[in-house]
Amino acid sequence: MSFLHLTAGAERALIRIRQNASEESAETTLFAQLLLGLLEDEGHAAEILRVAAVGEAALQTAVPAAAQPLVPVLEWQRNLVRRADQFAIELSTDGITGTEHLLLAAIDLDPYTAELLGRFQLTKTFLIAELSEAPEELHVSDAEFVQIRPAEQGQIEAAALARILDASANRCREGLRVIEDYVRFHLDDALLQRELKQIRHTLTQTLRYMGQSQWIPSRDSLRDVGPLGALASERARESLMDVLRASFKRVEEALRSLEEYGKLIDAELAVRISECRYRIYTVEKALETVVHNRQRLEQCRLYLLVTAANCRYTPEIVIRNTLEKGVDVVQIREKDMPDRELIAYGRKVREWTTAARALLIINDRPDIAAAVGADGVHLGQDDMDVASARRVLGGSGIIGVSTHSPEQARTALFDGADYLGVGPVFVSQTKEFPELAGLDYVQQAAVSLTIPWFAIGGITPDNLREVQFAGATRVAVSSSICQAPDPRGVTAEIAGRLRSAAEAAAMAATRNPPQ
């Protein structure tokens, strides 16, 4: 996410805090450090603080004398970014999260910050008003603004048309709102949120140009049989996904209606509606895949890459033993194995992973993944692209992509990757790299990505703590397990530490639930 929607200034502010803080800090100290960092930087927040005459001296007073309980820095930062993201999505037209949104989130989350900045008239209400940007106008001239002309169409037909359009516009708006709520509160996916917001804006503008304000007088809810005539199937919903699917159908039908009846008003505007409908289909498809694969990857923390030539024991011994001790994903990474041998081996690993309820991923080859019934494929920057792999693998296959920089992560996300490899973090015994992405890249991923990602490259029990402190909650490992004299022991140690950290984070999240 940060790669998609944090400005460089906002990213710098967050990374600076992580570099200076220990694993746990008093919350108010963190907010005070944030404000000082924002003031020092050249960003929008610094400008706001300077205009309001908030100086460094005033910010130093933000730390109260009373002792404060310590909070995990990583969790604190995630909450801050989530809140800032929401402000960016709601207030700005591009949805990019800047230092100004971090400032607003700090005021919203921390009473001390709110009180301190309130003394300078920097309140939440003031900043929201200050930062709200009007949505972009569609490029439609006033001359194109459409009027329903009763004289030409006949009074009765014009009123009926207005009622149909009005009802469809309302259905569409309501359905979109339900979908947006799911994406915001359940998926927490800023990319999809922004796409939905943009569709909503395009639609609002198009309907305005179609003469929406003239439809309302024709509204006659009592005569509209829709609400009373709703079928039982319309009323019963069994899961969030059920609600989501029904809302997509509702929006798509409403858009279809707007498009068809809209042709009676203006053919070009009807084309814009049909474009919105196609964008909704794309979001629907993306959401189905994201939800399905996210569920499958959600609980996966330890990912093992197995190359037979790099294993101290046979792959069977390594895989079966480590599956027992906490490996959640096995990747078969064989570069030179003949296809038939690879397929036979893949099918055996499929059986072992299925029995252990673990995922099986094939490196580089979507065709082999499909042939052995693997859960997915892993692709590097020089391998097949995500869209082509999805064609080979089918819609629900998991696709992972190796990334070595924020730019590559951004591209992989837009391409539709289900998870990312984030590395190389350290020097690897398995593969040589021209340069390391290092812990900096792990930190950037930690404050920004909401899809699952695995830190990778030279990770061992000895350096795991550093990787976790940089924000990784999932790791992918090869040599430190495959070459170990005791692969079971190393697996148990890494898996246990990842599990403990996840449990601690879950506890912290229940104490401080996202809003």
Ligand SMILES: Cc1ncc(COP(=O)(O)OP(=O)(O)O)c(N)n1
């Ligand atoms: C989980 C995971 N992350 C990264 C990689 C590396 O993929 P790639 O860059 O394509 O290199 P090879 O593994 O194919 O040599 C990976 N395999 N798994």
Ligand SMILES: Cc1nc(C(=O)O)sc1CCOP(=O)(O)O
């Ligand atoms: C194959 C590979 N790709 C990486 C990346 O950063 O993309 S790191 C890596 C090697 C992972 O093995 P080990 O745990 O032995 O270092």
Ligand SMILES: [Mg+2]
């Ligand atoms: Mg590869």
